[in-house]
Amino acid sequence: MPARASLWTTLTAPLLRENPVTLQILGICSALAVTTTLATALTMAASLTVVVTLAAGIISLIRRHIPDTIRLIVQIVIIASLVIVIDQVLQAWFYDISRALSVFVGLITTNCLVLGRTEAFARHNPPGPAMVDALGNALGYSLVLVVIGTLRELLGKGELMGHAVLPLADQGGWFTPLSLMLLAPSGFFLLGGLVWAIRSWRPEQAEAPEFGPMPQKGPAE
């Protein structure tokens, strides 16, 4: 993370160049689970954006007073509280979608993208840049969710946001829905394809091919 990056770079870098999902492969559990339709993908993306931005702001505000020994638990408590509030708001005003998202809103708490941003960036930067960085990462995550959600709903049901787009074969059209797209494995296929496409277009993102004994990275999910 360059120390003097302008706010604009901080915001836009995570969209493609440092996308948290396709480059760092963070937060793919929810990216795979909630992308069966575009509506759930959008709601999940919006919830995560709100949570990660607010969490980054709050943690950045108190960053000088978080004791190192309990910093992770303090961050998790703040993130978890925000997630519960968002979940309650969804249950109150977006009841149908909150039923579709079921446990996955709660799982934002353990989404390593959120903790990754607060731990790596918000703890060392003032609130403004911290929130911009979090927003950028959340938008990068949202972008991936929306792309995968659009493809899965379009190919799996021939619909977008619940409106028929492709005429279905059993209603006289030409499109036969790919039921596989509604199952979890297709999320992996599409995400893998997306990572491949981005890394072919921007080869600098590809990891070194040799696999020596590498230092253990953080748990993936």
Next chain:
Amino acid sequence: MASDPLSPWRRLLALPNESRTKTLAVAFVVSAICALLVSGATVLLRPIQSANRAAEEQARIEALVQGIPGMAELLEASGGALSTVVIDLARGRAAADVTPATLEAALADPANWTALEPGADLAGLGQRPDFAQVFLLRDGADISLILLPIAGAGYNGRIEAVLALRGDMQTIGGLSVTRQSETPGLGARIEEAGWLAGFPGTQTRDPDGTLRFAVARGAAASVYEVDGITGATRTSSAVTRMVRFWLGPDGYGPLLDAIRRGEF
């Protein structure tokens, strides 16, 4: 500045981050603020959430009735609405002084709840309300369908459902799960239409009047069973116990007996 009310706070903030006092203080303050935030949101939003849940339950009850053959026409003939009755469970007849409008207030009074003996508490409820609201569909004077709200402890939390019984009071017309928090993909499949489709036509009692209903382990083997859910044994048996409890003597048993005798 000795009288400055903020000075202890400033002194605390000035402590080195690694001191034990500051670590404890930061942990306490953060948890207290988060607890306030979470409880505030829960309490403020609860009325909207319960209204949502009630609307959902209403929609499910309507869908349940529509899904039972012959009932949609009957419902239309009776004016499109089910009649709602509050039942006094112990006596098995309509409650004298509680109406659907005052039911909620009545159930807020602990005196209107009966504690259940551990041996009789099949559904794991601990206590049971003395009044319950049921829905009836009549064909002339005869009851052709009764919808009974039932509840019980599931694997992860409370399961609430509506059980429809046909006019003979022992053939199941259908089941609709209105609230559950079972494991997604396993126990949560009790909400799926595919599994619920096994209920219509299932018998709850044998000709001697003994309760025989059960969710089978595996495929249903008799008219008293519905298919079990693989990988969700605890949820399946919770449904069995819940249905048996509410059809038994501590649940709607007295009411069903009264209807069978034609006294209702």
